[in-house]
């Protein structure tokens with residue numbers, strides 16, 4: 125499964141240490157940068173090891189959306205009241221079942237402080253709202269809804285928009301990592317690139333360092349305080365995906381290509397427990413603004429979810445219950461209302477004057493769409509959606525000509541070029557079991573001395589569900605805590 129053994133090396137097998145520091149952070153994405161900055165600020169000497177020639181990781185490719193709330197300055201500037209309690213209720217429902225309540229509770233309680241920390245590092249957020257479901261706003265708006273107003277969540281917690289999007293032209297992850305990278309460069313953190321960690325070093329049951337490969341050399345690092353693993357998920361390791369998350373097999377992988385799961389395996393080989401390894405974000409190949417103005421149906425033309433939820437939840441329902449054999453059905457008005465920049469070049473694959481013709485073109489059973497759209501339109505005349513409770517603002521009778529989009533034909537944002545993985549792009553959200561201070565726990569729920577982790581190498585806030593922004597959010601938040609704990 126790995127090109128070399130992931131088993132730990134015993135301290136007495138180390139010929140000599142090449143470097144000795146207080147804290148070693150493995151992986152220079154958002155979680156690693158945050159861990160290194162906080163360990164440095166706590167007075168520790170820090171080595172940040174990155175297998176590639178530069179930092180960034182998947183974090184730099186991301187949309188730059190961070191799930192934050194409880195009354196941040198941006199929320200207030202946009203006129204929204206929010207509380208940590210409502211944020212916690214929403215996240216527990218959306219990321220559940222079986223979310224780690226200690227983590228979710230702390231994350232929500234300290235979310236305003238974390239937002240302020242990001243701003244203090246120089247991360248820009250614009251105080252303006254993008255007010256429609258989307259993957260990434262086509263504008264530079266800094267606040268967005270993540271399905272908080274949608275059924276059933278609006279009945280569980282008072283809705284407030286909590287998607288904080290780093291100000292950028294397009295995807296904001298590059299700006300986030302430029303800013304955090306600049307802070308790391310100014311700090312005392314010693315960055316070693318082209319340095320891939322291959323093993324942990326153990327003194328008894330305590331992690332005291334790592335072995336790394338730099339080109340043809342083997343390099344030994346000693347950590348007096350702790351090792352923090354921030355190596356990302358395992359989506360790029362086909363064998364691990366098949367073993368732990370078989371429902372994700374064969375789909376596009378949403379990553380920088382380096383999510384090989386080695387960090388997770390290194391810790392497992394030292395006795396670490398894992399959690400929620402089958403869970404993943406399902407970036408379904410549809411334009412949320414089109415889906416919400418029309419409907420999403422299965423191969424029999426039946427709706428299965430309210431289309432105003434966070435689109436990753438549509439993706440999970442479509443993949444896990446319908447094998448991604450789903451279509452977006454819409455009319456001309458619904459298509460035209462979506463700004464061109466938000467369409468990512470997607471055009472209908474089938475267009476027909478009548479629903480009977482559309483069914484025939486798609487290959488759906490006779491009457492399938494006529495029945496679904498007919499029933500939808502009957503209630504939509506009154507602005508109701510009694511079956512799935514989509515918010516009234518998105519409910520309107522669909523009229524001829526009708527169109528259908530086959531999600532298995534794929535989409536991609538303009539800045540990601542021609543590659544259009546069909547159906548969905550996924551990344552894993554399960555990983556190492558950690559406590560709120562980033563300590564990696566063993567099978568008895570006891571911290572493994574000297575070992576910490578954060579980001580997608582861990583099972584952070586997530587259980588089965590996913591909401592955009594919780595990955596950069598928990599990576600930076602628990603990365604900071606792991607860095608402080610390792611330094612302490």
Ligand SMILES: Cc1cc2nc3c(=O)[nH]c(=O)nc-3n(C[C@H](O)[C@H](O)[C@H](O)COP(=O)(O)OP(=O)(O)OC[C@H]3O[C@@H](n4cnc5c(N)ncnc54)[C@H](O)[C@@H]3O)c2cc1C
Nearest residue numbers: 151153155175181182183186187189321579580593595596
């Ligand atoms: C296109 C795209 C859009 C996304 N949009 C969002 C979004 O808007 N909001 C959100 O919250 N999430 C988003 N995500 C998910 C999010 O980007 C990732 O889950 C998150 O960045 C993970 O952060 P991390 O620090 O754990 O890992 P990464 O950022 O991947 O960093 C891990 C680093 O560790 C290095 N590494 C790995 N193994 C080793 C080793 N053995 N030795 C040394 N170094 C190693 C890697 O090279 C990498 O640089 C998106 C992802 C993609 C790909």
